[in-house]
Amino acid sequence: MAEKTTETPLESADAQETPKQPKKPAKKAAKKHDNRSPLSKLRSYTPLLVVLVCAIAFVANVPLGNISSFGWEAISAICPVGSLSVFLASKVFVPRILISLVIAVVLILLFGRAFCSWICTVPLVQKMLNIRSISIEDQRKDAKMRERKSRKKNTNKKASTEVNTVAEDADSAVSVALSQEERAEISQQMAQVANSHACALHSPKKWDSRHVVLGGSLLSAAIFGFPVFCLVCPIGLSFATVYLVLRLFTGQVSWALVVVPVMLLAELLIFRKWCYKICPVSALMSLISFGNKTFVPHINKDKCIETTKGKTCSRCNTVCPEGINLHDYSAGKFGINDCIKCRRCVDACPTKAITMPFLPPKDE
Amino acid sequence: MRQPKDQIMEPVASNNVEESINNTGSASVLQKNGLTRRDLLWCAGGAAVTLGLGAAIKAFGSEDVLRPPGGQNEDRLLALCLRCQKCTEACPRHAIVPLGTESGFITMRTPTMDYHLGDCDYCVEENDGIPLCVAACPTEALHLGEEATRNNTVIGEPLLIKNWCLAYRLTRCRDCYDVCKLDAIRLDSADRPHIEWDKCNGCGECEHVCRSMTAGTPVPGATHRAIIIVPMGQGGEM
Numbered sequence: 001m002a003e004k005t006t007e008t009p010l011e012s013a014d015a016q017e018t019p020k021q022p023k024k025p026a027k028k029a030a031k032k033h034d035n036r037s038p039l040s041k042l043r044s045y046t047p048l049l050v051v052l053v054c055a056i057a058f059v060a061n062v063p064l065g066n067i068s069s070f071g072w073e074a075i076s077a078i079c080p081v082g083s084l085s086v087f088l089a090s091k092v093f094v095p096r097i098l099i100s101l102v103i104a105v106v107l108i109l110l111f112g113r114a115f116c117s118w119i120c121t122v123p124l125v126q127k128m129l130n131i132r133s134i135s136i137e138d139q140r141k142d143a144k145m146r147e148r149k150s151r152k153k154n155t156n157k158k159a160s161t162e163v164n165t166v167a168e169d170a171d172s173a174v175s176v177a178l179s180q181e182e183r184a185e186i187s188q189q190m191a192q193v194a195n196s197h198a199c200a201l202h203s204p205k206k207w208d209s210r211h212v213v214l215g216g217s218l219l220s221a222a223i224f225g226f227p228v229f230c231l232v233c234p235i236g237l238s239f240a241t242v243y244l245v246l247r248l249f250t251g252q253v254s255w256a257l258v259v260v261p262v263m264l265l266a267e268l269l270i271f272r273k274w275c276y277k278i279c280p281v282s283a284l285m286s287l288i289s290f291g292n293k294t295f296v297p298h299i300n301k302d303k304c305i306e307t308t309k310g311k312t313c314s315r316c317n318t319v320c321p322e323g324i325n326l327h328d329y330s331a332g333k334f335g336i337n338d339c340i341k342c343r344r345c346v347d348a349c350p351t352k353a354i355t356m357p358f359l360p361p362k363d364e
Numbered sequence: 365m366r367q368p369k370d371q372i373m374e375p376v377a378s379n380n381v382e383e384s385i386n387n388t389g390s391a392s393v394l395q396k397n398g399l400t401r402r403d404l405l406w407c408a409g410g411a412a413v414t415l416g417l418g419a420a421i422k423a424f425g426s427e428d429v430l431r432p433p434g435g436q437n438e439d440r441l442l443a444l445c446l447r448c449q450k451c452t453e454a455c456p457r458h459a460i461v462p463l464g465t466e467s468g469f470i471t472m473r474t475p476t477m478d479y480h481l482g483d484c485d486y487c488v489e490e491n492d493g494i495p496l497c498v499a500a501c502p503t504e505a506l507h508l509g510e511e512a513t514r515n516n517t518v519i520g521e522p523l524l525i526k527n528w529c530l531a532y533r534l535t536r537c538r539d540c541y542d543v544c545k546l547d548a549i550r551l552d553s554a555d556r557p558h559i560e561w562d563k564c565n566g567c568g569e570c571e572h573v574c575r576s577m578t579a580g581t582p583v584p585g586a587t588h589r590a591i592i593i594v595p596m597g598q599g600g601e602m
Contacts, residue, residue: 057453058449058452058453061453061454061455061456061458062453063450063451063453063454063496063500064450064453065448065449065450065453065500065502066448066449068446068447068448069446069448069450069502069503071502073499073500073502074502076502078446078502078503079446082446083446083503086443086444086445086446086503086505089443089444090440090443090444091443092440092443092444094444094503094504096502096503096504097502097503097504100502205399205403208399208403208406208407209403209406209407209409209410210410212406212407212408212410212411213410213411213413213414215411216410216411216412216413216414216415217414219414219415220414220415220417220418220419221418223415223418224418224419224421224422225422225439225442225443226418226421226422226442226443226470227443227445227446227447228414228417228418228421229414230446230447231417231421231447231469231470231472231473232417236446236447236448236473239449240447240449240462240473243449243452243462247461250458250481252461252478254464254465254466255464255465255466256462256463256464256465256472256473257464259464259465259472260473277406277410278410
């Protein structure tokens with residue numbers, strides 16, 4: 001549904017202005033540079049936009065807060081980990097925390113983990129630090145393991161070349177500087193996986209180390225009487241850095257200007273898999289997201305080349321930063337509750353079979 | 365590290381194949397949580413670090429600091445403060461600043477009063493006496509009871525260093541006396557300021573206007589203004 005609202009008006013406007021013939025090559029040329037949909041392009045700017053809004057609010061003395069508590073006075077969306085932490089730490093019932101927690105839960109039920117790809121500042125900092133999308137590395141490792149496993153089997157060459165060509169024009173959003181060789185290697189392994197259909201190295205875990213960090217933080221907050229994770233949270237630290245820089249203009253200098261960014265950089269550089277191994281915010285959201293039924297990526301089986309022609313593709317699986325298998329949730333690295341609504345699968349699908357409708361279609 | 369991981373991964377993988385065959389491809393709710401040894405290491409590390417961090421930060425402790433109105437219960441503030449810095453944004457007089465590392469790690473990014481840019485008048489002018497920082501706080505870490513007023517909410521107490529004060533050089537400077545709305549400063553026969561201890565609420569107006577250090581200091585070695593607001597129990601005239 002979201003796709004319809006954004007794409008159809010654009011296309012229809014184009015069609016009205018220009019005849020169809022000269023339009024085609026122009027569109028193709030544009031596609032070579034960036035084949036992402038407008039929504040996906042927007043996604044790469046939204047975290048920056050959020051930082052900008054918060055910075056302007058800070059300068060303008062408007063208590064809008066930042067994403068650890070965004071809103072006005074009693075009505076705000078507080079980070080659910082923060083609100084749980086302060087509740088356990090203080091053991092005081094505060095009505096406005098409950099209101100904010102309810103708001104946060106409703107938003108997560110509606111949008112799942114969309115926060116992670118649309119709003120969170122950590123991927124922004126990671127991009128600045130040139131930290132590679134870890135899922136790609138993981139997938140390479142997985143692929144290598146699969147290779148070792150099925151080395152004895154002689155694989156179908158036809159299938160591997162097919163996926164090779166698909167991988168050639170890989171999605172720009174995920175194509176980190178992979179060499180041609182590496183790329184070929186991945187696609188070869190992907191083909192092997194696709195051949196032996198049930199071969200899944202990981203089953204989606206119900207919980208992992210993120211959930212342990214979440215539990216540990218909450219327990220620690222309850223024991224020691226302060227929100228322990230909030231002090232080291234990279235989201236909070238990134239906003240604190242912005243504020244500290246802004247305060248320089250009023251002549252307020254402090255050692256925090258060194259300590260806060262150093263902490264932020266150290267966390268993200270030492271734990272390069274922060275989002276996948278540590279972040280308790282994503283853990284809590286993935287738990288709540290078990291109840292998320294809206295904006296779930298959906299494969300139109302009449303269009304998908306795997307279901308219609310029986311060919312191997314798995315491109316939606318390859319580009320997914322969470323390693324979700326849309327064809328069979330149980331075969332993915334993470335379950336569908338960990339979907340961050342980044343729309344990479346929607347963009348990557350060669351037959352445009354994937355959509356993210358507001359409600360799941362009733363047929364099928 | 366990699367060799368043993370492979371050995372662990374193998375049986376996990378084969379289990380999954382069996383399971384998915386048994387379940388004829390549909391997602392099984394009761395599927396085993398396939399954590400590898402490395403995953404378990406991450407889990408153990410995560411639990412140890414979060415608990416250790418809490419203990420270490422708590423053990424490191426903190427110094428007393430000035431808090432905005434409603435934040436006088438230090439334990440409550442430390443427990444409820446999200447470090448979101450909304451109070452800093454809300455303060456119309458720029459008197460609230462986030463703490464750095466000076467007074468301990470646990471207080472980092474929590475609000476404190478800095479009267480260099482402004483004082484705290486309890487938002488009498490700006491918001492009819494309801495402090496905007498208290499209104500903005502999303503977790504009520506800054507919280508005022510119903511009977512709380514400007515006069516009975518004491519942020520801190522003054523420290524007057526006579527040697528640094530221009531008035532004690534008989535310059536007849538009386539800026540702090542003129543500005544104090546609570547009559548907490550009285551002048552003696554030589555126009556030198558003295559503090560009326562039971563009237564002061566630590567609003568910081570006197571510190572904000574103090575000329576010492578802003579218009580040159582009378583004494584070499586002075587490190588701050590002649591009258592400043594300090595946490596309770598640290599004030600005095602000296």
